[in-house]
Amino acid sequence: MKLAPYFADMHIHIGRDIYDQPVKITGSKKLTLTNILKEASRNKGIHLIGVIDSQAPAVQEEIKQLISSGEAHELVDGGIRFEEVTLILGSEIEIYDEFCQGPLHVLCYFPTLLKIEKFTEWLTTKMKNVTLSSQRYYGTAKELQYKVKELEGIFIPAHVFTPFKSLYGKGVHQSLTEIFDPDLIDGIELGLSSDTDMADQIKELHNYTYLTNSDAHSLAKIAREYQMIEMKEVTFKEFYWALHHVKGRRVIVNYGMNPKLGKYYSTVCDKCLTAAQKDVNKCPECGSTKIIKGVFDRIQELADTNSKVKDRPPYVHQVPLEYLPKLGPKTYNKLLARFGTEMDVIHHASLEELKEIVSETLAQMIIQMREGNLSIKAGGGGKYGRVK
Numbered sequence: 001m002k003l004a005p006y007f008a009d010m011h012i013h014i015g016r017d018i019y020d021q022p023v024k025i026t027g028s029k030k031l032t033l034t035n036i037l038k039e040a041s042r043n044k045g046i047h048l049i050g051v052i053d054s055q056a057p058a059v060q061e062e063i064k065q066l067i068s069s070g071e072a073h074e075l076v077d078g079g080i081r082f083e084e085v086t087l088i089l090g091s092e093i094e095i096y097d098e099f100c101q102g103p104l105h106v107l108c109y110f111p112t113l114l115k116i117e118k119f120t121e122w123l124t125t126k127m128k129n130v131t132l133s134s135q136r137y138y139g140t141a142k143e144l145q146y147k148v149k150e151l152e153g154i155f156i157p158a159h160v161f162t163p164f165k166s167l168y169g170k171g172v173h174q175s176l177t178e179i180f181d182p183d184l185i186d187g188i189e190l191g192l193s194s195d196t197d198m199a200d201q202i203k204e205l206h207n208y209t210y211l212t213n214s215d216a217h218s219l220a221k222i223a224r225e226y227q228m229i230e231m232k233e234v235t236f237k238e239f240y241w242a243l244h245h246v247k248g249r250r251v252i253v254n255y256g257m258n259p260k261l262g263k264y265y266s267t268v269c270d271k272c273l274t275a276a277q278k279d280v281n282k283c284p285e286c287g288s289t290k291i292i293k294g295v296f297d298r299i300q301e302l303a304d305t306n307s308k309v310k311d312r313p314p315y316v317h318q319v320p321l322e323y324l325p326k327l328g329p330k331t332y333n334k335l336l337a338r339f340g341t342e343m344d345v346i347h348h349a350s351l352e353e354l355k356e357i358v359s360e361t362l363a364q365m366i367i368q369m370r371e372g373n374l375s376i377k378a379g380g381g382g383k384y385g386r387v388k
């Protein structure tokens with residue numbers, strides 16, 4: 001077995017980017033479903049990708065066109081194949097029911113077009129506008145879980161630690177059982193500002209598979225985070241099996257940014273971004289009372305165990321190539337022309353081979369990144385960290 005595909009997931013952000021406003025990016029860089037699939041398949045080397053605006057009728061229409069032109073086809077075990085990549089139909093939903101302390105995001109994935117169309121139909125009775133991304137849903141979290149399961153879908157709380165719109169950031173005080181049925185959760189999306197070791201300090205997460213997804217809003221950021229999955233075929237069913245460790249299917253490695261690169265790692269002042277202690281309510285620098293609690297401090301509040309989880313896959317700190325200083329679009333294209341996809345550059349090119357294409361410094365940096373050894377300046381308060 002071991003097809004070991006790389007899975008990443010992303011937003012199209014319909015409404016905001018494509019249809020309502022004049023789009024700045026044009027041609028092949030425009031954020032359409034077809035361009036996402038091409039980028040994932042041809043440049044990134046990602047084999048499984050979730051697009052979480054697939055509840056929108058416009059996206060479903062585009063998929064149907066790809067199918068009728070013969071460019072894509074639905075797989076018997078779920079998912080839609082386009083060239084080398086399988087699309088998983090998803091939807092990000094904002095929940096804010098009577099048990100939530102604040103709005104939070106969840107991801108729902110479905111096996112077939114028919115199932116997600118049924119989901120859209122149901123959502124129109126629960127949501128003001130199903131054509132937009134990440135919209136507020138009017139109903140309880142559990143009701144949504146039951147619907148997703150009725151449609152044979154996958155249910156995953158999204159970027160669970162970010163200060164805004166997440167389960168542990170604003171959604172609950174202590175435990176996910178305050179709002180969810182824990183048995184109907186298929187995995188936990190960590191988000192950019194946390195990693196496995198941080199999340200494993202919370203006992204109730206020990207039963208779940210962690211996902212490191214890119215949450216990309218542009219083609220370049222596809223596979224900013226991703227995972228390697230052991231599966232026999234790249235299908236929805238196998239993905240579901242991997243989340244639940246069925247018949248040897250599983251996530252083998254999570255590849256994610258160093259949490260310090262995420263934009264909510266440290267606690268900082270919202271106004272001037274000065275670092276703050278987690279319990280202060282006034283910025284020491286500018287006096288603003290708006291302090292954004294970082295993911296690191298939030299996890300310290302929730303931490304209730306030191307025990308390690310058996311079988312937890314390793315978490316390797318990485319960044320996409322475009323994050324490396326001195327790696328511009330020209331160099332990026334040269335690397336792809338020589339090695340194939342971004343995954344080939346990040347995982348397979350040797351130092352000697354890299355040196356034929358780029359400077360010694362940059363070649364070393366790519367190898368350091370492969371091993372998770374880049375040095376980082378921490379982000380916070382909505383500002384990304386960076387590679388030093």
Ligand SMILES: [Zn+2]
Pocket residue numbers: 092105134158159165
């Ligand atoms: Zn979200």
Ligand SMILES: [Zn+2]
Pocket residue numbers: 269270271272273274283284285286287288
């Ligand atoms: Zn301040």
